[in-house]
Every structure is written in C-alpha cells, then in structure tokens.
Amino acid sequence: MSTRRMPNATIRDVAREAQVSVASVSRALNGHERVRPELRARVQEVAARLGYVPHAGARSLSLARTSAIGVVLPDLHGEFFSELLRGMDREVAAQGLALLLTVLQDGRGLNTLAALRGQVDGLVVMAPQLGAAELRAQLPAGLPAVFLNCVPGLAGAALRVDNAAGAAAMVDHLVAAGARTIAHVAGPVGNVDAEERRAGAVAAAERAGVALTVVQGDFTEASGAAAAAQVARGAIRADALFAANDAMAIGALVALKGHGVAVPRQVRVAGFDDIPLARLVTPALTTMRVDIAALGARAVQLLARRIVAPAEGLVEVDPAGAEAIVPRLVVRDTTTETDRETQS
Amino acid sequence: MSTRRMPNATIRDVAREAQVSVASVSRALNGHERVRPELRARVQEVAARLGYVPHAGARSLSLARTSAIGVVLPDLHGEFFSELLRGMDREVAAQGLALLLTVLQDGRGLNTLAALRGQVDGLVVMAPQLGAAELRAQLPAGLPAVFLNCVPGLAGAALRVDNAAGAAAMVDHLVAAGARTIAHVAGPVGNVDAEERRAGAVAAAERAGVALTVVQGDFTEASGAAAAAQVARGAIRADALFAANDAMAIGALVALKGHGVAVPRQVRVAGFDDIPLARLVTPALTTMRVDIAALGARAVQLLARRIVAPAEGLVEVDPAGAEAIVPRLVVRDTTTETDRETQS
DNA sequence: GTCGTTGATGTAACCGTTTACACGTAACAA
DNA sequence: TTGTTACGTGTAAACGGTTACATCAACGAC
Numbered sequence: 001m002s003t004r005r006m007p008n009a010t011i012r013d014v015a016r017e018a019q020v021s022v023a024s025v026s027r028a029l030n031g032h033e034r035v036r037p038e039l040r041a042r043v044q045e046v047a048a049r050l051g052y053v054p055h056a057g058a059r060s061l062s063l064a065r066t067s068a069i070g071v072v073l074p075d076l077h078g079e080f081f082s083e084l085l086r087g088m089d090r091e092v093a094a095q096g097l098a099l100l101l102t103v104l105q106d107g108r109g110l111n112t113l114a115a116l117r118g119q120v121d122g123l124v125v126m127a128p129q130l131g132a133a134e135l136r137a138q139l140p141a142g143l144p145a146v147f148l149n150c151v152p153g154l155a156g157a158a159l160r161v162d163n164a165a166g167a168a169a170m171v172d173h174l175v176a177a178g179a180r181t182i183a184h185v186a187g188p189v190g191n192v193d194a195e196e197r198r199a200g201a202v203a204a205a206e207r208a209g210v211a212l213t214v215v216q217g218d219f220t221e222a223s224g225a226a227a228a229a230q231v232a233r234g235a236i237r238a239d240a241l242f243a244a245n246d247a248m249a250i251g252a253l254v255a256l257k258g259h260g261v262a263v264p265r266q267v268r269v270a271g272f273d274d275i276p277l278a279r280l281v282t283p284a285l286t287t288m289r290v291d292i293a294a295l296g297a298r299a300v301q302l303l304a305r306r307i308v309a310p311a312e313g314l315v316e317v318d319p320a321g322a323e324a325i326v327p328r329l330v331v332r333d334t335t336t337e338t339d340r341e342t343q344s
Numbered sequence: 345m346s347t348r349r350m351p352n353a354t355i356r357d358v359a360r361e362a363q364v365s366v367a368s369v370s371r372a373l374n375g376h377e378r379v380r381p382e383l384r385a386r387v388q389e390v391a392a393r394l395g396y397v398p399h400a401g402a403r404s405l406s407l408a409r410t411s412a413i414g415v416v417l418p419d420l421h422g423e424f425f426s427e428l429l430r431g432m433d434r435e436v437a438a439q440g441l442a443l444l445l446t447v448l449q450d451g452r453g454l455n456t457l458a459a460l461r462g463q464v465d466g467l468v469v470m471a472p473q474l475g476a477a478e479l480r481a482q483l484p485a486g487l488p489a490v491f492l493n494c495v496p497g498l499a500g501a502a503l504r505v506d507n508a509a510g511a512a513a514m515v516d517h518l519v520a521a522g523a524r525t526i527a528h529v530a531g532p533v534g535n536v537d538a539e540e541r542r543a544g545a546v547a548a549a550e551r552a553g554v555a556l557t558v559v560q561g562d563f564t565e566a567s568g569a570a571a572a573a574q575v576a577r578g579a580i581r582a583d584a585l586f587a588a589n590d591a592m593a594i595g596a597l598v599a600l601k602g603h604g605v606a607v608p609r610q611v612r613v614a615g616f617d618d619i620p621l622a623r624l625v626t627p628a629l630t631t632m633r634v635d636i637a638a639l640g641a642r643a644v645q646l647l648a649r650r651i652v653a654p655a656e657g658l659v660e661v662d663p664a665g666a667e668a669i670v671p672r673l674v675v676r677d678t679t680t681e682t683d684r685e686t687q688s
Numbered sequence: 689g690t691c692g693t694t695g696a697t698g699t700a701a702c703c704g705t706t707t708a709c710a711c712g713t714a715a716c717a718a
Numbered sequence: 719t720t721g722t723t724a725c726g727t728g729t730a731a732a733c734g735g736t737t738a739c740a741t742c743a744a745c746g747a748c
Contacts, residue, residue, distance in 0.1 A: 008461075008486070010733090010734055010735085011734065011735060011736095012734080012735095020697075020698085021697065021698045021699075022698090022699095022734090022735080022736090023697070023698065023699080023700095023736080023737075024696085024697060024698075026735070026736060026737080027696095027697090027736090027737090030736085034695065034696065034697090035696075035697090036695095036696065036697090039696085039697085051484075053458060053459065053461040053462050053484065054462055054734080054735070055404075055405065055462045055733085055734050055735065056401070056404075056410070056462040056463040057400070057401040057402070057403075057404035057405040057410065057462070057733085057734080057735090058401070058405050058703090058733070058734035058735040058736090059401075059462075059734080059735055059736080060399075060400075060401035060703090060735090061399065061401040061402050061405055061702095061703045061704060061705090061733090061734080061735070061736095062702080062703055062734080062735045062736045062737085063703085063735085063736070064703070066400070066401065068444070068463075075430070076426065077423070077426060077620075078422050078423045078426055078620065079421070079422045079423075079426075081425070081426035081429070082420060082421060082422055082423075082425035082426050085425070085429070085445065085447070086419070086447060089445065089446070089447040089449070090447075090449065093446075093447075093449070098444055098446075098460075098463060099444065099445045099446070100412070100442055100443065100444055100445075101429065101433065101443045101444075101445045102433070102437075102442075102443070103429070103430060103433040103434075103437075105433070105434065105437070114397060115397065116442075117397040118397050118398055118399045118400035118401070118403075118704095119400040119412075119442060140395075140397065142352070276422070276621060277621055277624060280594065280598065280621070280625070354703095354704055354705090355704065355705065355706095356704080364727075364728085365727065365728045365729075366704090366705080366706090366728090366729095367706080367707075367727070367728060367729080367730095368726085368727060368728075370705065370706060370707080371706090371707090371726095371727090374706085378725065378726065378727090379726075379727090380725095380726065380727090383726085383727085398704080398705070399703085399704050399705070401703085401704080401705090402703070402704035402705040402706090402733090403704080403705055403706080404705090404733090405703095405704080405705070405706095405732095405733045405734060405735085406704080406705040406706045406707085406732080406733055407705080407706070407733090408733075462734095689748100690747105690748085691746105691747090691748085692745100692746095692747085692748100693744100693745085693746090693747100694743100694744090694745085694746105695742105695743095695744090696741105696742090696743090696744105697740105697741085697742080697743100698739105698740085698741075698742095699738105699739085699740075699741090700737100700738095700739090700740100701736105701737090701738090701739100702735105702736090702737095702738105703734105703735090703736090704733105705732100705733085706731105706732090706733090707730100707731090707732090708729105708730095708731085708732100709728105709729085709730090709731100710727105710728085710729075710730100711726105711727085711728075711729095712725105712726090712727085712728100713724100713725085713726085713727100714723100714724090714725085714726105715722105715723085715724085715725100716721100716722085716723080716724100717720100717721085717722080717723100718719100718720085718721080718722095
C-alpha cells in the first residue's frame with residue numbers, strides 16, 4: 001500500500017528488490033526458458049508489487065523495433081473511418097502492437113510522415129488523393145508499408161477494395177432482376193474508386209449483352225437526382241439506375257419518386273457502399289457492402305507479416321498484384337419486385 | 345541519389361559527415377541558441393541529405409518524455425468516434441505530439457492500459473461503462489489523465505458533455521412547441537450519458553409542469569421503433585417523443601410513419617447527438633448537437649497542459665468541477681408545425 | 689580426484705539521444 | 719601583458735532496457 005509510491009520503477013529497482021541481476025529480471029519477464037521457475041516467480045511477484053512496466057523507449061532502442069505501427073489516413077468521416085480503425089485495432093491488439101494515428105489534414109503530413117519513421121515499425125497508408133511519386137517522396141525509405149486503395153506500383157504491399165468486381169456483380173444482379181438498359185451514374189473523374197466502379201459496370205454490361213449509358217456524377221445526392229431526372233424525362237432510356245455510391249442512389253431515388261416513377265417496378269435503383277441510410281430509405285436501397293473492419297484488420301496483418309520478414313510480400317507488389325477485398329451484394333427493395341415488409 | 349541508401353542514419357553519422365560532434369548536431373537540430381549559424385546550416389544540410397530522423401525511443405529515454413499521448417476509447421461507432429479522433433488529432437498535431445489509440449474491446453484493456461504507461465506522457469480516457477474504482481485500479485498511477493464523460497472523483501481533469509442541460513433544453517423546446525405529454529425513450533441502464541439525459545429530461549418536465557413517461561430503450565433503432573409503436577397504439581399517451589439518441593429517434597420516426605401517425609402534427613419527435621442522418625430523414629429530425637471534435641481537441645489541450653505542469657488542473661477535480669460542453673439545440677421539422685422546405 | 693559438460697546467473701557493452709561540464713579561443717579591461 | 723568573460727564546441731555520462739559472454743556450481747565419467 002505504501003511502497004508503491006515511486007512513480008516509475010526500473011528494471012534495476014526490480015533486480016535489487018528481488019536480489020537478482022537485471023539480466024535475470026529481463027529473462028524472467030520475457031519468458032526466456034533458461035530461468036529457474038522459483039526465480040521467475042519471485043521476479044514476477046516483485047515486478048507486480050512495484051508496478052514495474054518496461055520503458056518502451058529503452059526497449060525499442062535495444063531491440064531496434066518499436067512494436068508500434070503508424071496509420072496515415074485522409075480526413076475521413078463517419079462510419080468508414082471508425083470501422084477501419086476498429087478493424088485495425090482488433091488486429092493490432094492481437095499482435096501485441098500499438099497504433100499510432102495520423103490524419104492527413106490539409107497540406108500538412110509532408111513532414112509529419114517523415115517524423116513517424118523513428119516511432120513505428122511500419123505504416124498503413126491510405127491516401128487516395130496522393131500520387132505515387134508524391135507518396136514515395138514522403139515515405140521514409142526502408143519502412144515496411146501497406147497501402148489501402150492507392151495507386152499501384154508503390155514499394156509495399158497493396159490492399160484494395162475490388163470495386164470493379166463489385167460493380168460487375170451489381171450489374172449482373174440488375175440483369176438477373178430483369179434490367180435490359182442500365183444507366184450508370186459515375187463518380188467524379190480522377191477518383192480511383194469511381195473509375196474502377198465505372199469500368200467494372202461497363203465491362204459486365206458488355207459481357208451480359210445489355211446496354212449501359214454512363215452519366216457523369218460527383219458522389220453528391222444532387223448529382224444523383226439530376227441523373228434520375230434525365231431518366232424520368234426520357235432523355236436517357238433506362239430500366240435500371242446504378243449509382244457509383246449510395247448518396248447518389250438516394251438522391252436518384254428521391255428524384256424518381258418526385259417524378260412519379262415507380263421503384264423498382266419501372267426503374268430499379270442500386271448504390272454502392274451500404275451507408276447506414278441505405279436501409280432506412282423507402283424502398284430500402286440495394287447496394288454493395290464493403291467489410292471495412294476486415295479491410296483494416298487485413299492491412300495490419302499484412303504489415304505485421306512484412307515487418308517480421310521484410311522480403312515477403314515484395315513479390316506481390318508489381319502489376320496488379322494487390323490483394324483485393326470483394327464487396328458483398330446486399331439486395332433490398334429497390335431492385336426486387338416483391339414488396340417485402342421486412343428490411344434486412 | 346545514391347548516398348541515401350543507409351536505412352537509418354544516426355546522429356553520429358550526421359556528426360561524422362558534418363565534421364562536428366554529436367552534441368553540436370543535437371544542438372543545431374533542436375534549435376539551441378548557442379550555435380554558430382554557419383554550423384547549424386551545415387548540420388541541417390547534412391541531416392537532410394542523409395535523411396536523418398531522430399530515434400524516438402532514444403529521445404524519450406534521454407528526455408524522460410515520449411511526446412505521445414494515449415487515447416482509450418470504448419467500442420464506439422460512426423460519426424462520434426471519427427469526430428472525436430479528428431478533433432484530438434488536430435490538437436495533437438498542433439502540439440507536436442503523437443496519438444496512440446486503444447479501443448477497449450470486450451474484457452481486454454485491463455493489462456492493455458497498464459502497458460501504455462511506458463509509451464505515453466498522458467492519457468485521454470473515455471470509459472462510460474467502468475466505475476471509478478475499476479478505472480483507478482487499471483490506470484498507471486502518476487500518469488496525467490483527462491477523463492471524458494466518466495464518473496467524477498478520479499485523479500485527473502474531467503471533461504464531459506452536459507447531457508442533463510441538453511435534455512432539459514430539449515424538453516423546454518418541446519413544451520414551447522406545444523407538447524403537454526412527453527414520452528422519453530431512455531438509453532441502456534448503466535450508461536452514464538443515458539442516465540444523465542433521462543434525469544435532465546425528468547427534471548425539466550417537472551419544472552415545466554408537463555407529464556413525462558420514461559420508456560426503456562437501448563440506443564438502437566429497434567428500441568426506438570418499439571417505443572413509438574406503444575405511443576401509436578395508445579398504450580402510452582404522448583404528444584411528443586424525446587429519444588435519448590438520434591438512432592432511437594429515427595427508429596421511432598419510421599415506426600410512427602408506418603402507423604400513420606403524423607409528425608410533428610400529432611406527435612413531435614426529438615433526438616440527441618445530431619448524427620448526419622438526422623437532417624436527411626423526412627421530416628428532418630430536431631436534435632441536440634454536441635461539438636464532438638471540439639470536445640476531443642479540448643481534452644488534448646487540457647492533457648497537454650497537465651503534462652507540462654502536473655500540479656495544475658488538480659484543483660478542478662473534486663466535487664463536480666468537471667468542465668462541461670453544453671450541447672446546442674438544432675430545431676428541424678419534427679417539432680415545428682410549419683412545413684418548411686429548407687432544412688438547415 | 690580431475691575434467692568436461694551443462695545449466696543458471698551475473699557482468700558489462702551496446703542501442704541513439706541529450707546535456708552537464710570541461711575546454712579552447714577571442715574580445716576586452718586592467 | 720595578463721586576467722576575466724563570454725561564447726562555441728567537444729567529451730563523456732546518463733537514460734532503461736537486452737543479450738553475448740564470462741562465471742560458477744553441480745554432476746557424471748574416467
């Protein structure tokens with residue numbers, strides 16, 4: 001009760017108290033095998049009594065590793081951000097690592113990134129707006145890294161959402177649901193996700209032998225509504241409207257309703273992302289769900305592997321060797337005739 | 345181009361290359377004053393050329409501080425989580441600190457917390473489900489801490505959302521909007537936020553002289569819908585439904601619509617939190633907005649202050665000395681008769 | 689009885705920084 | 719000239735761990 005006042009016990013304090021050398025304390029606490037059980041027990045008891053916690057800095061100095069990984073994220077919002085971190089944290093905890101978080105706000109991050117070098121063993125980087133050259137310049141060389149949804153060709157393992165496959169699956173679903181003429185509301189040009197989804201949709205439509213018109217959008221509800229208006233007016237002929245994200249799909253849904261178009265009877269509607277709102281609108285929106293937490297966990301797992309064996313994983317970098325997480329189709333009411341009461 | 349291959353340059357490498365001592369390098373790079381400008385420039389040039397980044401561990405060992413703060417959060421979802429972290433990160437970056445994130449999943453966290461001791465200079469802890477005794481036992485003694493929405497009486501500065509005042513403000517608003525019989529859908533028992541909101545609502549209703557029935561909920565949409573069903577069926581008489589969070593309010597809103605109850609004409613609906621979804625539902629939800637990012641930033645600011653001056657801030661701990669952030673009333677369409685087109 | 693051998697423990701060097709102190713130099717006052 | 723000061727720089731000792739190597743005791747084989 002009264003002996004534990006010392007703010008920070010060191011390994012030497014423990015050694016003195018337990019009447020052994022510092023080496024023995026270190027060995028006892030780190031699960032070394034050549035330690036007499038009796039001694040190990042005594043050391044553990046003393047360590048607990050003194051509230052000894054190894055100094056992370058000293059350890060990292062000695063071991064040449066920090067047991068921490070850095071996460072660099074863009075200025076994200078909401079569910080995506082929290083799910084990603086939750087997934088990462090889960091895996092990080094499992095691996096006995098710590099998580100150092102950095103948000104890439106505005107223009108900073110340039111030197112912020114470099115400063116991470118001394119603090120972490122590896123990096124999970126998500127920076128859809130940065131080019132490969134920029135990134136490469138900023139990143140500490142020789143630090144294992146895993147990239148999320150980045151341009152390919154970086155020196156590190158890459159992990160991405162297979163937008164193309166997801167979009168293709170959605171087109172297939174629409175076709176199976178009876179669509180013959182699809183309007184795809186694309187996301188902003190230059191956005192990697194948007195481009196991939198468009199390409200996947202176009203390819204799948206071609207394969208399926210159905211017509212597909214691409215309408216330019218920008219991921220906002222307004223742009224979805226505008227596209228829907230064109231469909232409602234007949235300026236674009238379509239019996240299915242597939243938006244590159246849920247926001248546009250919902251905008252379209254509202255607009256179609258406003259124009260007196262029946263969904264899904266006259267026009268089927270589908271989105272992408274499965275944002276929380278998707279199941280709340282009426283009719284509930286069919287969309288593609290990405291398991292964000294799994295994406296985060298997988299990224300950490302990959303990074304941890306690359307940290308212990310830097311060579312591994314380098315192979316899979318080149319061309320399109322990035323590992324992909326395939327989104328899952330979530331069918332709700334905007335693409336199915338039956339007017340179900342329950343919404344999943 | 346070819347000289348920067350060395351994975352990790354140390355201060356000695358820089359010293360050798362710049363033909364000075366390590367002490368001078370350290371002084372030059374850390375902005376010490378007694379350094380000849382010419383020498384400082386040379387050192388900086390060499391450091392940049394070699395890509396030298398100080399080893400954080402070594403530095404923390406030498407300085408007895410880590411320049412990192414730990415954040416311990418419950419398993420939160422969505423916007424709240426991301427906003428809080430965004431606010432924290434903003435302040436943390438401004439202070440030149442790093443952010444170590446830990447999510448308190450399930451039962452773990454007990455030893456996880458202790459392990460943080462060696463890695464951070466202070467802690468921001470949010471653990472609404474833990475009692476004061478539990479927390480005190482887990483927390484490394486002598487580590488500055490700031491608590492968010494925790495039970496009072498802990499050895500550290502506290503910062504909280506004034507849930508009671510917020511709930512009271514909402515009840516007042518409902519009364520002003522014509523409500524005479526309020527149903528309050530409470531959050532899960534044991535949750536501090538939920539309890540405070542309920543207490544605030546009950547007290548305000550009493551003051552205003554209106555009837556208030558408490559219906560048990562659990563922060564999920566389903567529980568909000570269930571409560572609304574009771575109101576719609578007449579099992580509970582109420583002309584206003586005030587849910588302890590937006591999720592329940594939205595669940596209620598949808599359920600009321602389903603039962604053919606007009607909102608806000610027959611029953612006014614209000615939530616708490618102002619999640620993004622709140623302004624998207626129709627009619628748009630009246631709610632209380634908490635500036636979460638500001639809360640996070642303020643917590644970090646307070647912590648940073650306590651780290652440089654451990655004595656400071658200890659005064660404000662006792663009774664109810666916790667600093668409080670008061671939520672702001674956001675009036676939308678679920679409580680006002682006028683069927684406005686625009687939604688703020 | 690001596691000599692390996694083996695296994696448990698201690699000693700001390702090292703990881704990369706910071707910084708108190710020592711030292712050398714130059715400027716200036718006496 | 720000789721002290722005194724001030725300033726710039728170098729030397730070396732921490733900081734708290736890990737671990738190669740040395741040491742030492744116990745034991746069995748000869």
